[in-house]
Structures are given as C-alpha cells and as structure tokens.
Amino acid sequence: MEKQISQAVIRRMPRYYRYLGELIDQGVERISSNELSQRMKVTASQIRQDLNNFGGFGQQGYGYNVKYLYSEIGKILGLDRQHNIIVIGAGNLGQALANYVNFEKRGFMITALFDVNPTLAGVSVRGIEIRMMDEIEDYIRNNKVDIAALTMPKTKAEECANRLVDLGIKAIWNFAHLDLELPDDVVVENVHLSDSLMQLSYNIVSRNHDEKK
C-alpha cells in the first residue's frame, strides 16, 4: 500500500503532525476538517484526501480525534520508534544538527559526529562525541545506526556515501549539493540549501514582475 502514496502527500504529513501537536498543547480534543483547513490554509478536501490514503481516521459528524490522529500520523511517519543518526562532517552544520533538541523529542537520536579534522577529535557537542573518520567502520559495526547525515563538502560526499552503504547504512540525509547515485534499497532525503535559495529568488523576481503589471 505504501508504494502508491505519492511523495507530495508524504511531504505534507509532517506538517499535519506539527499542527496536531500544537492543538494538543492547546487542549483541543477534536477538530473538523474545516477547522483544520482554516488553521493550515489548505482545503478541507485536500486534508480528507491526504488522510484517506492511510484509511481516513475521521468520523462523520464528529471530525478528528486530535490525539488519536496525532498518534496515527506519528506511526505512519515512523516516529513510534527510535532512529539513531550519525553525522558525517562536524563543521558548523553538523554541530547545528547535533544541537537541535527537537529531533530527540521525535525519536531521532544523534549518537556520534565524525570528521577528518584532528583538532576536533574528542570534542563533544551537547555531550555527543566527535570521532575521527578512521573509527567509522568499528563504530557502525558495534552500534545500531539507522541514518547517516552527510554535511561534508560536495567533492567528498559521493565517495563517503558509497563507503557508508558498503558498511550497511540504508538511509542517508544528504546536505551535500549533489544527487547521490546509490543502490535502490538505500533511502535518500536531500536538503539542498542552494536550491531552496534559488526558489526563494525565483519567487522574489516573479513577484516583482507581477507588481510592475
């Protein structure tokens, strides 16, 4: 069943999860798709369609039970289990990731950082040790690692990703600005900051065009 769900739907699910979490914090117990639609600024029919991909969750005339829906979407997103992450590259970006406490709240635990810079050896970020790259084989052999985040320069990323895959890593969170070519059973999620900046720039330029009309 999962295969048929488009990545566009999947992209929207974390946002539902975030809004439902806020509703719980506000003490809201149930919500109609219309109310959720107003808060999230998407149409009620999109909400219904998106959630119907996973079986619905709503009851006619009642709406959605907020806690139940939050918990079900959490399970769909795999947040009901722990994911251990290692971060390759302990520069500013790698250290920024290690400093995000919110990841842990959702079950994403950064367990180690790796770098090639010897001045970082043994340094800790929020209690997470920076190790040297030559320890990585041993580390992966002796620890459960679910995700590797790549924050090193583009020129090293492909080689590093291949090495990680050879060591058994099946999921890559890629911040390097290239598309990795990896076996089909390896899941890759890209965060291309330059692409994001170019989209912003497109929207700036096209807004200016519109204003001149």
Added chain:
Amino acid sequence: MEKQISQAVIRRMPRYYRYLGELIDQGVERISSNELSQRMKVTASQIRQDLNNFGGFGQQGYGYNVKYLYSEIGKILGLDRQHNIIVIGAGNLGQALANYVNFEKRGFMITALFDVNPTLAGVSVRGIEIRMMDEIEDYIRNNKVDIAALTMPKTKAEECANRLVDLGIKAIWNFAHLDLELPDDVVVENVHLSDSLMQLSYNIVSRNHDEKK
C-alpha cells in the same frame, strides 16, 4: 505569466541549473532532452514540459544549447542579479550559512549576521560581522537587504519576522520550525529540517514494510 507556473516546476528548476552547470564544466555544448533525461533521471517529456513553461529553448533536431539554457534558467531564477542576505541568529546554523561560499557564486551575498548574545558582538565569520539585534533597524535603513534568513529558535521567529516585515523586508528564508503568518507581498521559503527528517523516516519505515512482503 509567472503566476501560472506551479511551485512543483519551480522546485525542479534549480536542479536543471545545477546539471547544466556540470555539463558546462565538462565541456558539453549541446544536449538532447533524451540525454539530459538519462543524466537527471526524469523523463524527457517532463523536461520538455517544464521548459515549455518558459518558452521552450530547444530546437528540433539540435537539442538544447547548454550555455544558453543555463543562462536563461539563471535569469528565470533571478540569478542574474545580486541578492543581499542578512542572517538572524548567529549560532551554528547561522554561521554555517555564512560559511557557504557557493551561495556567493550564484549572487547570494551574506552581508551581516545578527544575534542577541553579547559574547558574539564584533566576532566575524569569514569576514562577515556579527552585530547585535538592537542595530538591525539602522542596518536595514542604511543597507540594501533583499532576504532575511531566520535561524533563531521557533519561539522568537514570529515576532522577529513581523519586526523585519515592518522594517521593509520582503523575503524571508525561514529555518524556524513553524509556518509564519505574514502579509501576502512577503515571500517565504521554508527549510523545515524536522519535516525532512520525518519524510526520511517515513521512507525507511515504508521500505521495511515492502521488504517484509
């Protein structure tokens, strides 16, 4: 015209730009949509459709002139002009952004960082000065600022974004994990790292399901 182009198409344009840049580096002068399709792993018809949104650029029997297409897509993405960026929040993430030299190659110049932490006052990152938040009004009044990048905690982001908009900022690159509610003429591009991690986690979990079948 720009208004009719979907954000899905816009999301793909930076990737075309990146691949065309690599082709130029490799000395490739022209390319058919089929060849480009094989490299980029999208269908040739999607490439033709995407580019037709902007007028086409290809010639029957010749394909695309790589340099010309690169330059035209650059213009579409607003890369033919300079965009000045200020970064609010000079923690690891803000400093990571300041350290990206690749942004500058595309015309995105980070001109200042701002923070509230007095120990950062006067510190420079790659020659870019960290200023205190109480200087921001003066700074924006006296300097051209096109984009503000928000890297501060979620709890401060809404207030900060409103203040920036009051000061005339029209484009926000938002790394804080919330959806900003801002006037319609303000362009916002979100980088929600937690959402990205949840998408990765979904794909890990759904792959495991498939393997068990």
